[in-house]
Amino acid sequence: MKMIMAVIQTHKLDDVRQALNEVGVMGMTVTEAKGFGRTKGHTEIYRGAEYQINYIPKFKIEVVVEDSVSDKVIETITETANTGKIGDGKIFVWDIETAIRIRTGEQNEQAL
Amino acid sequence: MKMIMAVIQTHKLDDVRQALNEVGVMGMTVTEAKGFGRTKGHTEIYRGAEYQINYIPKFKIEVVVEDSVSDKVIETITETANTGKIGDGKIFVWDIETAIRIRTGEQNEQAL
Amino acid sequence: MKMIMAVIQTHKLDDVRQALNEVGVMGMTVTEAKGFGRTKGHTEIYRGAEYQINYIPKFKIEVVVEDSVSDKVIETITETANTGKIGDGKIFVWDIETAIRIRTGEQNEQAL
Amino acid sequence: MINAGDTSWILTATALVLFMTMPGLALFYAGLVRSKNILSVLMHCAAICCLASIVWLAVGYSLAFSGEGAYVGDLSKVFLSGVTRDAASGSIPESLFFSFQMTFAIITPALIVGAYVERIKFGAVLLISALWLVFVYAPVCHWVWGGGWLASMGVYDFAGGIVVHVTAGVSALVIAKMLGQRSGYPEQIQPPHAPWMVMVGASMLWVGWFGFNAGSALTAGTDASMALLVTHISAATASLVWLVIEWLRFGKPSLVGLVTGTIAGLATITPASGFVGPMGGFILGLAGGVITYYCVDLVKGKFNIDDSLDVFAVHGVGGATGTLLVAILILPAFQGVGLSDGVSVMSQLTVQATGVIVTAVWCLVATVIIVNLTKRLVGLRVDEEDEVEGLDYKAHGETGYKL
Amino acid sequence: MINAGDTSWILTATALVLFMTMPGLALFYAGLVRSKNILSVLMHCAAICCLASIVWLAVGYSLAFSGEGAYVGDLSKVFLSGVTRDAASGSIPESLFFSFQMTFAIITPALIVGAYVERIKFGAVLLISALWLVFVYAPVCHWVWGGGWLASMGVYDFAGGIVVHVTAGVSALVIAKMLGQRSGYPEQIQPPHAPWMVMVGASMLWVGWFGFNAGSALTAGTDASMALLVTHISAATASLVWLVIEWLRFGKPSLVGLVTGTIAGLATITPASGFVGPMGGFILGLAGGVITYYCVDLVKGKFNIDDSLDVFAVHGVGGATGTLLVAILILPAFQGVGLSDGVSVMSQLTVQATGVIVTAVWCLVATVIIVNLTKRLVGLRVDEEDEVEGLDYKAHGETGYKL
Amino acid sequence: MINAGDTSWILTATALVLFMTMPGLALFYAGLVRSKNILSVLMHCAAICCLASIVWLAVGYSLAFSGEGAYVGDLSKVFLSGVTRDAASGSIPESLFFSFQMTFAIITPALIVGAYVERIKFGAVLLISALWLVFVYAPVCHWVWGGGWLASMGVYDFAGGIVVHVTAGVSALVIAKMLGQRSGYPEQIQPPHAPWMVMVGASMLWVGWFGFNAGSALTAGTDASMALLVTHISAATASLVWLVIEWLRFGKPSLVGLVTGTIAGLATITPASGFVGPMGGFILGLAGGVITYYCVDLVKGKFNIDDSLDVFAVHGVGGATGTLLVAILILPAFQGVGLSDGVSVMSQLTVQATGVIVTAVWCLVATVIIVNLTKRLVGLRVDEEDEVEGLDYKAHGETGYKL
Numbered sequence A, B, C: 001m002k003m004i005m006a007v008i009q010t011h012k013l014d015d016v017r018q019a020l021n022e023v024g025v026m027g028m029t030v031t032e033a034k035g036f037g038r039t040k041g042h043t044e045i046y047r048g049a050e051y052q053i054n055y056i057p058k059f060k061i062e063v064v065v066e067d068s069v070s071d072k073v074i075e076t077i078t079e080t081a082n083t084g085k086i087g088d089g090k091i092f093v094w095d096i097e098t099a100i101r102i103r104t105g106e107q108n109e110q111a112l
Numbered sequence D, E, F: 001m002i003n004a005g006d007t008s009w010i011l012t013a014t015a016l017v018l019f020m021t022m023p024g025l026a027l028f029y030a031g032l033v034r035s036k037n038i039l040s041v042l043m044h045c046a047a048i049c050c051l052a053s054i055v056w057l058a059v060g061y062s063l064a065f066s067g068e069g070a071y072v073g074d075l076s077k078v079f080l081s082g083v084t085r086d087a088a089s090g091s092i093p094e095s096l097f098f099s100f101q102m103t104f105a106i107i108t109p110a111l112i113v114g115a116y117v118e119r120i121k122f123g124a125v126l127l128i129s130a131l132w133l134v135f136v137y138a139p140v141c142h143w144v145w146g147g148g149w150l151a152s153m154g155v156y157d158f159a160g161g162i163v164v165h166v167t168a169g170v171s172a173l174v175i176a177k178m179l180g181q182r183s184g185y186p187e188q189i190q191p192p193h194a195p196w197m198v199m200v201g202a203s204m205l206w207v208g209w210f211g212f213n214a215g216s217a218l219t220a221g222t223d224a225s226m227a228l229l230v231t232h233i234s235a236a237t238a239s240l241v242w243l244v245i246e247w248l249r250f251g252k253p254s255l256v257g258l259v260t261g262t263i264a265g266l267a268t269i270t271p272a273s274g275f276v277g278p279m280g281g282f283i284l285g286l287a288g289g290v291i292t293y294y295c296v297d298l299v300k301g302k303f304n305i306d307d308s309l310d311v312f313a314v315h316g317v318g319g320a321t322g323t324l325l326v327a328i329l330i331l332p333a334f335q336g337v338g339l340s341d342g343v344s345v346m347s348q349l350t351v352q353a354t355g356v357i358v359t360a361v362w363c364l365v366a367t368v369i370i371v372n373l374t375k376r377l378v379g380l381r382v383d384e385e386d387e388v389e390g391l392d393y394k395a396h397g398e399t400g401y402k403l
């Protein structure tokens, strides 16, 4: 199985979720993250002075899927999360050894 | 060493923490997450209309342990985090190459 | 490529970010985390009674870099995040198979 | 001749009514939207408060409260020129009457904010509010309280069922319709991001409403005292009505539901607060609570209009309900003050209905024109992307929460 | 004959006392619980506010303030029947006196909320509060302020040391005991989830308390003015007492500690506020601050009762302290108004003690019965799982924070 | 002879001015800092409120308002000894005058908090505030309102342009300079962590300011009414000035910017509020808004002093502006009350300038001494590490948000 972790623009979350749903992804875990990359954050004005907000709010998505579907999933995310603007984010993939469904104790493929 | 990442019900956190403590886990890192899986979230009523809250608050636990104890730890989490209800969550395991304790620079087993 | 995940003291974030910048790290993702380890959290007083706050707020940093620079990056984090006090945190490293820049679809090294 | 006791109460009432908007209403509305738009809502209310004050000083007060015209006042009191320091209005200084009325001119356009949150351009908020004050609020205020034609007909509107709630409610509906729904409506709309904030705002509105209704007596005596009492009873009753309906319907009474009932009860009693007794307050609370609850469904469910925070259903309908029912509940049989001699319930009811309908029509017409004009001049909606990312940063360069 | 100045002040005071509950007390309590229960606490206070208002109109006021009975009033004023619009009570309209007293009848059962938060069933909150108002509050109110037997004995309770704080405190303790501790108590209990909210609520209570104590003069003159002054001094002093104790004991004075002292000081001065001078206020602040601080430990530490937000220790004990000390601090030697002729400190102290003790006993008995009845009818506690997941969603279907 | 109407209004005004600090100013400031210091700021305001009250009772009031001295009062009224219950001050009880003035003595040192947030030791806050009240506030208050030398010169300061805003502003600047900048200033300083909280605080300050300025009439009549009106107009105007400047300069008007303008407008009108008319209020709003906006830049940008929340630029400069302009805007030509006979604008301007300058110099000298003394006795700054981790936990053992 593969862990597919993607950092995306916050307003893209709903689209990505739906798209993944359609390609049959049963579950995902999302965490709020602050991103830092080429896009160097935004500025806020406070009483005449500009302040640099270094981090941009992002959502971090983690999806574990069977090897077979991982390419499809990656593709789906890349397409739906893409706005063509700097800051669209990244996808990182690595191998998962074991997956367990806590409720049932089922393992690996069955657990996804 | 293994990274054991578990997504659990929020109200199970204290139990899991204690249980892990008892099996000798020295440390863990927890992040708030929003889960999405079989359990399709809950509904809230607002002025007569029902709204679907797609995500369920979950806690994501990350524990890095020596290979030798990883099965024990996985077992412990599976047991204590289990309520038998849909939404209990998942455990994912993968290999860690290096671990370092920032304070001392100790590496791997010594760092855990 | 390597995923370098570090759990650090919250007030060290800015320093670490700058240091990483200087060694050429282009991007990172940060999430708020609650840490639990040797440092057993702090106590708060409320109306004469002491309460144990089990978790300590930490920042979790995730940086994906090319294998070649990973040691340098690890070193940099270890140095800048270090206060010598218990609770300084940990660094965990593992292999990444694929990295993709959503905006362009570029892969791996090009994506970082 | 100026009375210190009356003046003392109206000074207080003025502070209370300002408090209703700043921060009461602002918090009530800000808690209802999504967290990415909280600051924009607060900004709308605060900016309207400031702008309305200046407009009121410049022309509003004069158009509403000067001259003999049946339809609108004259310009003899622009910038309060000619109003001497010690000029009196009844038993209080005119400067105080001006300020008390100003706080009404502030909250009324601010009520409309609930119709267009999360998608409107800030410039449009200012332009619409200013034009609306001059062409809708000031005239209607003159009709009812400035000696205009409705006053001559003997309409009853103690604290603004017509002047405040019907005008705000109807115009809100029109603007919401013309502006269009929020993107992603209704699927992606979230329930209130901060119910606690909604409750705090509602509580401040409740307390402030004592100044609004009891202050409208313009004296500190039995009228003010009874107005305060019935206002409170109506608010409490309508709150319980919403609580019971939700409990029966969903098994879970909600905080936002209860306080929405509070506001409905307050809007409903407003026109009647000086004329009815405890029983009347209780009945108005019941009626207002039930009717507004089902109107919320109606507007959003049936008409499918995104009057986002239900301004029409809660204020417009509530205010109209009270304006009509006062014709009956004013009867001594309901502990009311009674109708003037020779006036029958039916004839009074006709007058009340006329007031509501004509005002509604005027609001409709004028608002359509104002919104179209605004569209031409500054545009109405922010672009899709800004709407998705949130007005707080896109329109005001700030973020609501940095924890 | 109605006085506009007095009426003006009591209109204001009524708004201030309502403000104490909505949202003052609600925020004070909501900030003290865990974030998963914030809305339920706000809901308890808001629902009690509405329900108590109706109960007060229906029977409460009549039972407390009508008739000649020594133990309870009669039903001659249910729904204010027979109370004409211009009926006066002293120099203010009776309708206003009714409303002012109503705000007391609202906050007293709301104070009790602090005893049962985070685990009680919402239905039980409503039932207990309603029954309690009728069978505990109304009678005791009649004893002290309605011409009942304690009044005849000449007890001193200016603004509710006995009527409000002793009743609420004792009943809170009883309910907490009968309800049992929160699951995971004390290990898993967390300190206040939002100390800033606690401070805001406490500040509103402080400001509102001016209406509570100075309003109890029912006129706008020297009594009200001095009551306001001593109230403020006692609050400030008790706050500093808590600050100093915490500083000495833990090296870190806390915000929640300081404002808890504020509330303690306010509760303590309440019964004495119309009778003592600045020095008396200062001494009451000292005494109330110290005693309540140690009573918090006592109840939770020794008795091991989960009176969750310390209603008994802060309000019950504070109110009782002030009720007793007034017998001494009323002396001119302490800038007080002095005892009535022929009354000695000892004899007055006996009267005061009688008032406190008999009231406490009555609260105990009646509350035990009420709680048992409620248990039978609707049940007391939510089930363990709901308690763990939090009342906000489980009982009200809402979540407190969506950032 | 005591007037119930006047007394009623000043009782209310006293509550309103306390409300300005608790929680108004506290929230305004707490929202502006970083979330790790929110509680410390609330704690500073609350503790100062309590401490100042006691100091005022002990010596402050006596030093300010007793005796014939030109520079300071005497000790004849310490602890209000000799002030009988029914002593009158004008048409209100002296006990009430004491309390009303006390609320000014509370908010003035609390304003200074904005200069030293996020880095000062809590002990230093208390010591500086207490000494400052005795050696700066009380004397200056005596000069202007207690029959001192500035009063004899005929200075105009209706509600505290000199006594409150100039003193607070100048001392704030001095303390900020002596304390040094926050670590990481300016790079690592973040914009306000909770703009919504800033807005709520500002709204409460606005409403409370009606008590501050209109209450300073000490009667409920035309003076109070006009003071309320001009206060409101100035606040609204200055808010719009900030809004417009930000809009032109950055394309995005901000909520924090608008409400900062509000406070600037309120500070500016304060000394003039009893003497000018609507036009004067409008002009003061314009002037105050523009000048304070650019002074914020000046202090932080040019002087590079970390007066963290801009106390000097907003309050000091605003208060001084109003104090000087009153000499012109008081003219009937601007709807003002007019100068006393034989007084020319120039001569009055000289008096006003003298008041501002001498007060500023005195604040400078005294504050330098007080701060140095405090440094010796308890130290000024927390150590670097505590500052980085935040004062909430390090100084008070609490954390602001537990969601």
Ligand SMILES: Nc1ncnc2c1ncn2[C@@H]1O[C@H](COP(=O)(O)OP(=O)(O)O)[C@@H](O)[C@H]1O
Pocket (backbone or CB within 6 Å): A007, A034, A035, A036, A037, A038, A039, A056, A058, A085, A086, A087, A088, A089, A090, C026, C027, C028, C029, C030, C062, C063, C064, C065, C101, C102, C103, C112
């Ligand atoms: N090397 C990295 N490791 C971890 N996260 C990264 C890395 N580079 C970028 N990110 C995440 O991706 C987000 C977008 O990257 P950025 O460089 O800003 O835009 P783009 O990927 O379009 O060039 C960043 O905000 C950060 O959260």
Ligand SMILES: Nc1ncnc2c1ncn2[C@@H]1O[C@H](COP(=O)(O)OP(=O)(O)O)[C@@H](O)[C@H]1O
Pocket (backbone or CB within 6 Å): A026, A027, A028, A029, A030, A062, A063, A064, A065, A101, A102, A103, A112, B007, B034, B035, B036, B037, B038, B039, B056, B058, B085, B086, B087, B088, B089, B090
């Ligand atoms: N494929 C997955 N990848 C990542 N997280 C997942 C995945 N499937 C489930 N989860 C996480 O586990 C939680 C519980 O899963 P769910 O399917 O709702 O219940 P159950 O595991 O009992 O069937 C989800 O809320 C989500 O956070």
Ligand SMILES: Nc1ncnc2c1ncn2[C@@H]1O[C@H](COP(=O)(O)OP(=O)(O)O)[C@@H](O)[C@H]1O
Pocket (backbone or CB within 6 Å): B026, B027, B028, B029, B030, B062, B063, B064, B065, B101, B102, B103, B112, C007, C034, C035, C036, C037, C038, C039, C056, C058, C085, C086, C087, C088, C089, C090
């Ligand atoms: N085995 C582990 N797995 C995951 N995170 C850990 C582990 N051990 C420690 N951590 C994280 O590192 C932080 C610091 O660890 P701690 O033991 O408190 O200090 P130190 O590393 O200096 O001994 C913890 O708060 C926790 O977030």
